[in-house]
Amino acid sequence: AQPLPIAAGEEVLVERDGSGHYGRRLVVALRAEPRTFNPAIAADAPSREVIGRMTGDLIHINRSTQLTEAALARGWTRSTDGREYTLTLRKGIRFSDGQPFDADDVVFTFRAMLDERTGAPQRDLLIVGGQPVRVTKVDAHTVRVALAQPYAAAERLFDSIAILPEHLLAGAYARGALAEAWPLTTSAGAIAGLGPYRLKEYTAGQRLVLERNPFYWKADAAKRRLPYMDEIVFLFAGTEDAQIIRFQSGESDILNRASADNFTALARNGSARHRLEDLGPGLEYNFLVFNQNDLSGKGLPQIESRQRWFGDLGFRRAVSRAVDRESIARLVYRGRAVPLWGNVSPGNRRWVNASIARPARSVSEARAILKTSGFSWRPDGALLDQQGQRVAFTIVTSSSNTQRTEMATLVQADLKELGMDVQVVPLEFRALVDRVFQTFDYDASILGLGGGDADPNSEMSVWLSTGSNHLWRLGQKTPATAWEAEVDRLMAQQLVTLDSRERKRLFDRVQELVAEQLPFIFLAAPHILVGARPDLGNFQPSVLDHYTLWNVDRLFIQPDGSQRR
Amino acid sequence: TLALALMGLLPPAAELRGSIQFQGRELTGLTDRDLQTVRGAELGIVFQESSLALNPLLRAGVQIAEVVRAHERCDRGAALERARAAMAEVGLGENLPRIFDAYPHELSGGERQRVLIAQAIVCRPRLVIADEPVASLDADVRADVLGLIRTLNEQLGISFLLITHSADVLATTATRVIKMTAGRIDDRPEVPTRTTTRVRRTSPRVEGGERGTGTGEPLVELRGLRRTYTHRRMFSGRRHEVEALRGVDMDIERGSTLGLTGRSGCGKSTLARCMAGLEPADAGHIRINGTDIAALRGRALLPYRNQLQVIFQDSAAALNPRFTAGQIVIEPLVIQGIGTAADRRHRAAELMALVELPSDRLESRPEEFSGGERQRLAIARALAVDPAVLIFDESFSGLDQATRSRILGVLMHLQAARGLTFVCISHDLALLAEFASEVALMREGRIVERGVPDEVLYRAYAGHRGDTLSPDLAPIGATA
Amino acid sequence: MTRGRARALVVVLAALHLLVLLAGFVAPYDPVDQARALPFAPPVRLHVIDADGRFHPRPFVYALVPDPATADGYMEDRSRRFPVQMMVRGARYSVLPGLESNLHLVGVETPGRLFLLGTDGFGRDLLSRLLHGGRVSVGAGLLATLSALLIGMVLGTVAGFSGGRIDGGVMWAANLFMAVPWLYLLFAARAALPLHIDTRATFLLLVTVLGVVGWARPARLIRGVVLSARERTYVLAARGFGANPLYLLRRHLLPHTFGVALTQAGLLVPQYILAEVTLSFLGLGVGEPTPSWGTMLGSLQQYDVLTSYWWMFAPAVALVVTAVTYHAVTSAVHGRIRLVTT
């Protein structure tokens, strides 16, 4: 489909900079096949990756600046109490099937997303202060969004909430079957969105072809309608190794997040043919967590007896001092990671508290700490606790995540120097989640968090003591410790504080508390490593998801570069 | 072994010295490839043990046709036609379609042997080596086959090397007899004089044995025994039914020796297997000591099984190739848990001696024995336990007269001492006449005659073509 | 099989097992010791001529230092030689339960390192891991094969021999065992078992799991053979002597299946050594840091390792050697027991 000329009265978004050439197709190898085209229910990465290219959101977070910017909403205003937002929608723009977009679609989208029957993973985000956001139509191109309480940076909520076409989905929704709408077998004509691309063809198991949305609502600086490329072809490459090999062979054009191992190997094996970029640390942070859950009534006496250590700050501090973070970064991530002492990765430039202490590894320090906590050593070097019990525990990791298992292996060797007998047990992901979240039948685990937004709000569930991801002690009614109560207060306060400098101060304090109390022993934040064919224009990978394709509407292939391959 | 060496079929481990010349060609040095052209086409062979020599997975007709196709350029149909003709020649004409389609295990011993002969002669080789070709054939068929040999010999000039223990055969067919002892050719009389053969025929008497005479009480009673085989063919859907037993009524007295004879394929072996409970009868009763065992199953059958022992017609197939001779003969003891290991070893040596096998062969495996030796192994095995009834299915046909009579003597002693009952299935009427106290004649699945040996046998001849066994037949034909 | 070859076979086999058994002594290092400064170091070069061109009768090595020219390469530090010594003291290991030693066959002084086969990503000596890993792998592989075959042979022969309902039942079970998604049994087992499983228990677990899951295939093959074998005349004859089924199975039918069973054995040993990777993935295998060939091969199956570090193929080579030897053994044994069977 050729891009349609921009009609009069069509309020397209005109990009300020950058230009490109039309034509060609971009081949992207996904790790796995998407499971659905339905934006309301997509929870897996491949589906979201694809759907993200076919849909648009009201307000968008610019992945490169990490700031919000206008998208389908031309502009917005916030009421003085911070509880109401008024969004002005673009006029004259159309869904990819040519149907006009207006406030009804927005209202429909939010209603559908918030409906329990839909089971949208974004639903919980849209519940502010215990109540769902209320979206009402003011006129055809204005909507009002009401929140139960003031919410800092509420506009960030709108990012990635795909606006659904009411004309196509209202029927399914009315039947209560929105969750089953748009399965992979849907024909191209029955799907429409506001993204730069629309579905052209899907061949089960083989490939997914998106074609240009001729109605897309963005234009480049020269007022030419975006996107530049005719098509995006998604291939499904099963494993990361296969992804790498296909990229290396030139069968795919973009490498979206490679592991450090593969990135290094790729760099060694033929970097000339590819453009490889190390974007520095991302938002993800990996940590070792000890099980401090309330185990009464769980029937786990052994773990309960070990919780004496896990609850002991001295023990955790000793572990933290004994862990060789530098080796983790160097051996596990081939130097493409930063050692971490706090809960915010340096990749999150706006929010990281740079003053958090970074004590170097010291086994003797660690031993001293243990000694003051009442631990002692047997002649053969084994560590004994106050009651003479041998300190021995297991670390569970996800077996599908090689890096975390490798970290566990290093941590195990480190702790052996303290006389701790640690066993690493890799578990299949579901079993791991079951243990960590449900049965609490584990001693310690190495996990990672923080792939989403840079804003602290996205981590509420981790730090609030009632949060669903308050991993070390889940399901608390009231905070178990004073410092957790303090964190609760700080987090709640930053949520309603609209001044960003003040929020930063509050969150800095949270970071300090966490670094002192060590509910998590932070280990490392890996770099974001991406690659692309060298002649890909406007390639601006970012450390935020989606790393390489976030500006897919402006990507293009240099015409002269095409002869080179 | 001599025959095998001639064909170049000895296992590689065997050392072969000397030379074999055939039509001026040295055969010992030839490779397999060269030999192939010789084998079958110029040199035919009839193996001693039909159960081993036939491929169990190929139908009889096909096996013959394969030989044709190996040596002559002809298509499948023509080859099968030739096979059919050859089978008719060896007297399988009556049931040709069935036997042609039958797998070897579905054939009677005699039928199998004739298939082998057909294989050997179908390509009209110059020389046929026939190792006991007629051992399990009844008088009629034997005459037919020998007649065929003579005809082939006369009309086509095919030479035959007959290996046999039967003086009759030699007398009627051979032109020259060679006797071998201990691996050496003893004497080579140019022409087998009738006297030598006569001497052979008459001289060996059963040594010192008395025929068992029954005590009068019936030990085994058979009533209306029936057994029908169905040959089902998976893929062609052709079906043949064979009524092997069509209602056999028979009593066997304790302590007697019953001879059982009848044409090849008339159901003798089947009867033996049924009696021993190794094959279920379709209908009828088998009573042993008054208990009907046809109704019994499984464990309850065990005690009766032991009382009736069959020595199978195909001794070679009845011996597990993985066992040593020693293991074979004491197998029944092991099975029934009799004696200690030392006892058994001792008994094994005894049994071997009983059947005149040297005790240093205890460690040999069946394949290392000659046909006759294997038969003796099977007899020894059956004697290991003391069964009430022993059924010998053509067990003496592969033995030379001397050995045979000595073994028969031993058996008769045993019978006298322990009151054993024997059933002896044989085509050798002379043998039966000497050994059996009573003879039954079977025809087409029924017992048709029964009585004192001489009488029955006489009538048996009379009922058939009486001329075939005329002792006056002149020996014709030449052997290499 | 000639005599010489048979002898060579025995020697290779014995050497293989001896090496693995004496892993602690032969291996220069503790298999879990991490030389963190030397991840993915290539096999050390043995020299007899030093940087100045002088000849030394005793081979020596140089210490490795990172090569500044490449991102993760190494170069030799020629300033100091480390002669290879025999019978040196080093890491402690247990010869037998309760008996410890620290004597090693070869070694060099620190900071020199005698990484004869290079190191893995943690800087652990690959040779030491290979030798120690062989204990678990070869042991478990053999035992698991034995148990799978044993179960398979027993059930297969019983099924083929008895026919009818028993046959139906056994084959039903075999189908079940082949069709059911075992992965979930492993998930379930992992959930049911305690997290901490010591090495010996793991070993038993490996053997049991593989044996229990693996019997169906050999059972089917063997059943087919028995189906045919039970109709042989000599079986009939033995039956005539009143042999009970057990005797027939043991003496007449089982030996008949040896050929197939041996062939299966030759196939299963390497397969089961490899299967340990899957089990490790689910936390049921040997697990880090204890070495096993399975997990070592597991790490070889990664793009970066495969393309960058050739010495990581060592476990594959070890397994190939083992597989070839065992194949030769099974085929020699087969040759021995092979007799006329049909």
Add this chain to the structure above:
Amino acid sequence: MRVVFRYVARSLITLASVSVFSFLLLELAPGDFFTDLRAETRVGPETVEALRNQYGLTRSPLARYWQWLQSFVSGDLGFSLAHRAPVASVLWVRAGNTLLLTVPALLVTWALALPLGIWAARRRGRWPDRLCGGATSTLLALPDLLVALLLLLLALRTGLFPTGGMLSPGAEDMSVTARVRDFAAHAFLPLCALVVTTLPAVFRHVRASMIEAAGAPAVQAARGLGIRPSRLTLRFVLPLAANPLVSLAGLSIATLLSASLLIEVVMSWPGLGPLLVEALLAKDVHVVLSASMLATGLLVLGNLAADLTLVGIDPRIRA
């Protein structure tokens, strides 16, 4: 007729029991499809619970089994939670693609292994035999995944073959012949990987049983009648050796849908592999159950074929 009926009944029992057992195993394993949503920072436990409720995961096991069974029998083959769609809609296409790969692979494997095994058996102990023995040992010692990866790397280095997929992007515009060629180029590597990984077992069995059968007296006898070695091997020895091979072939049929799973994943073949591996790990119960059913169906078929053939070639076996 009665035999057929009995066989069908037996197969149905097998299928039913496999489904029950598989279901039980799935029950035993911890967690369910929605468990891993718990690890998402943005999703609360209530939402997860609501989803569980909505899709009936909180109902009794019996009710859930019944739910699957109904759907299976109706032809939908169950409901995939991952795809939020009937299993049939995702399963059949991929099963077809898998067969497109495994059937030729099976044929090639046997077509290579048979002559190779026969050849090696005839040259027992000589160099061709040893070479084959060594080669198969080597292949056995290499994990399937490694073989697949090595082949991919080979493709990468030589550039002769595409490194994954079934057709090139843009294949829809090609002519029929070009498409076939494109398909062949894509199928070559996975086919090689499959053949290479399944060949050793078949080869070994062929070789071993040929050696065993060649010693049979009937074969010696046939040799005595001057049957040519080639004909002897094919007509006399092979049937004698066929027994374990037939069982093995039956098993090969049984694994038509499962043998290639991992290779498909690594080589991006659009078959059942990627789907099933994901479903297994994601505990998408109905997909797993229905796939097991398909596999069991093949197993039953394969065994039936093997049993019939066994009876067919060996008349001594009583049907």
